[in-house]
Amino acid sequence: MSPQKVPVEERLFSLVLTLVATESGLTKNEILSSVQGYNSRYRSGGDNSALERQFERDKDDIRELGIPLETVADPGDPGNNQSLRYRIPKAAYDLPGDITFSPEEMALLRLAATVWREGSLSADSRRAIMKLRTLGVEADDPVVGFAPRIRTREAAFEPFEVALERNVVVNFDYLKPGEREPTKRVVEPLALVQFHGRWLLHGHDRGADAPRTFLLARVIGTPRVTQIPFARRGGDHAARALDELQDIWDRNLAELEVAPGTDAWVSLSKREDTRRTDDDHLLVHYSDTALLADELAGYGPEVRVVAPPRLVDAVRQRLLTTLATHGGEDGRD
């Protein structure tokens, strides 16, 4: 290591300043030979491949901060990588001047940022607030005694997020609700959404050649982010995925007989959109038969499913399985 090693952030900072200041752009060699952090290790006419790899990683880091680092091809020499020029257009670097926030909005944004208390999005939201703080708006007083939080503890969240941002295919093993063995999936990720407290990946399943939605809690092991790019078609996949999930939720309705005063009653009667029938049955909406069956089987004798029949069968089958695995006779004639 050279004695006057420059910290990473100093090299990145110098690179940003230099690329903002240039209008026509600089070639890679011009950058490596002049910018602080590269220049002392640059060998004119020699092998700079290690330095070039570092430059590639630095470009990714800078872009991930939202800084528009552009590549401009030389019109007289297209296709020649050595003549590519790099720059950061000032107008695309600056936050548009008409974007301002009121003190109430600033307080709301700060609360929205604190929602992420763990995982990679908490670093992202912290940096966003840091940038917006420079607009000089004082936030209204924070709300006391109120700490809403979104959890992203599933191991699959971060790899999916990376694949989503890079627009590359992701591979993973998936245990579909109601099945016992995981299957291998190859998916073009389109959106990460949270619905009724569960994180889901919406994407195009290459094996099925169809759109699919996967529960992150059901991903086995760590997904593998490939370098295989894909063409993303259409926009606003996240909003569309949430709309579709809401449609399914609205369509699926189960009728349950629930013993009053039990855990099951307290929890199911307070479930979102639950209604009571005239004979005190509960009508509950749900996303997935196997997932609801798991939950209802947990309530044991506190719940009897009245309808639909496939949910009746699923819950009953689960209870008989549990009975059999715990030494009881399975009760069937």
Add this chain to the structure above:
Amino acid sequence: MTDPTGPRDARDKLALLLSLIPYLMDHESVPVSDAAAAFDVTPKQIRDAVHLIAVSGLPGESRAYLPGDLFDIDWDELEEHDRIALTHTVAIDDTPRLSAREAAALIAGLQYLSSLPEHADRDAMASLMAKLERGTATGAAQVAVAPAALRDTVATVRAAIERGTQLEFDYVSARGASERRVVDPLRIESVNDDWYLRGWCHLRGAVRTFRLDRIDRLVSSGEPISGHGAGVVLPERLFQGSEEDLTVSVDVSAAALPLIADYIPDDADRVREGDTVHTKVRVAHYHGLKRMVARFAGQVTVTAPPDARAAVAEWARAGAARYERYERETS
């Protein structure tokens, strides 16, 4: 050799450097402590950043980083009064744009909060999200969160916290018994779709965490809180393990292991045999155990002690019997 600071750390530091410059340009001379408070970092982090800014700039024609091509600060102000005054700037002078993920994190956070009564103005919320989207160079990343399911109880509890008054409600304990509780509410928290009240429980004489969806017949009594909870530091973990917790042995299918990870103590062995993992789970009472095991039919099996196995079997038998009884009665 790997860099000790790591890339994520370096990105955070770069974001601070780029944000500090427009902030300092707006403040002719600002105490280090004010800047630290504004950016929620330590005074040392601010001083380090300012030292770095003061020696940074452009290579210039000569590629020698000459003084005119560098930022400069009033060094006397910094060293004698711990105040920052930028005296020369180069290249950048404005707030940087948000990254796709930064904007997405704030937008998804706003979506989550959008069901709060005070944010019911959908147009105002939509315009705020649109501004964030416009504040990026490439558009926000595709991450979205459905609005939190806010029940009436949330509003009642929040109002009581703000007024500093007591709450009364029925609560089903971990052992299954329902009791009337009187609680000084301290904080309302959520994790995704689950909401919790943390407060001083008069019945237990201690700080307790209550799931809002298990609270029934909630009444705001209007009595001022007792002050027992004042100064209590709420632990980050919602639920603390108890000395009285029960530990039972289970066989878990390897694929289902992550689904019950919350119940497995950190120090428990996990012995894999084929597709099965032998391990232990900790529960407050069989009341909770039988429910948890019955949710994972065929994937989680209690192996010991025998009375825990019997409790699960009895629970499942009673559940299944409801269908047989019903069939007998209706056939």
